[in-house]
Amino acid sequence: MKHILLLVLLFTSGTLLGQTCLESIMPTTPTTNFVDNSDGTVTDSKHGLIWMRCSVGQSWQNNSCVGDASALSWQQALVVAHGYVYVNQQGWRVPNVKELASITEGQCVRPAINTELFPNTPADDFWTSTPSVTDPQRAWVIAFFNSSNSLKEKNLSVYTRLVRTAN
Known part of the structure; x- marks a missing residue:
């Protein structure tokens, strides 16, 4: 019984503390690999992609993502992305599995993402187009x-982040 209580306390305390990162592991998405476009997007210079810094449903205000991310079905996510215009740019789409995996931060959990680049990202599932x-x-x-x-x-409700290919 003590072990179960200890596990519950550890899980609860980790959840309350938010993101946990191990400094002994090299970052997989260092900020230096990205260019801040000063408009709510960042360009991944390593992969040639432009990412929305916020999840669908959130908005970019005062250098942060505010509001609640929208949970959508896979089909809804694809429909939202089709024809989406953000910062006067078109060509936004749901990323494929390799593209979305490229912005995960391997040294962190809850969320496993560079929160300097992608603030207030839900520590949850995100759709890919794959x-x-x-x-x-x-x-x-x-x-x-x-x-x-x-x-x-x-048909499940899952979060979405949009990407476009850099020109």
């Missing part, structure tokens, strides 16, 4: 809780 090869009812998600990936049913 469908399952074996199950047409599922698509890949990246969990910004711990950088893991998995398949989720497309």
Whole structure:
């Protein structure tokens, strides 16, 4: 019983503390790999992608993401991205699984993302545009809780972050 209580206390205290990072691990998404475009987007110079700093549903205000991220089905996320205009730019889309995994921060959990670049990111699943090869009812998600990936049913409500290819 003591062990269960200790695990509950550790899990609860970690949840209350927010993001945890291990400084002994090299960052996987150092801020130096990104250019702040001063408009709520950052350019990943390593991968040639422009990312919205906020999740769909949030807005960029005073150098932070404010409001609640919107949880959408996979189809809703694709529809929202189609024709989306942000900072007078078109071409926004739901990232594929490799693109979204490229912004996970391996040295951190809860959330597993560089919070300087992507503030107030929910420590939860985010849609990718990559469908399952074996199950047409599922698509890949990246969990910004711990950088893991998995398949989720497309009708579930999951968060979304949009990307576009840098010109």
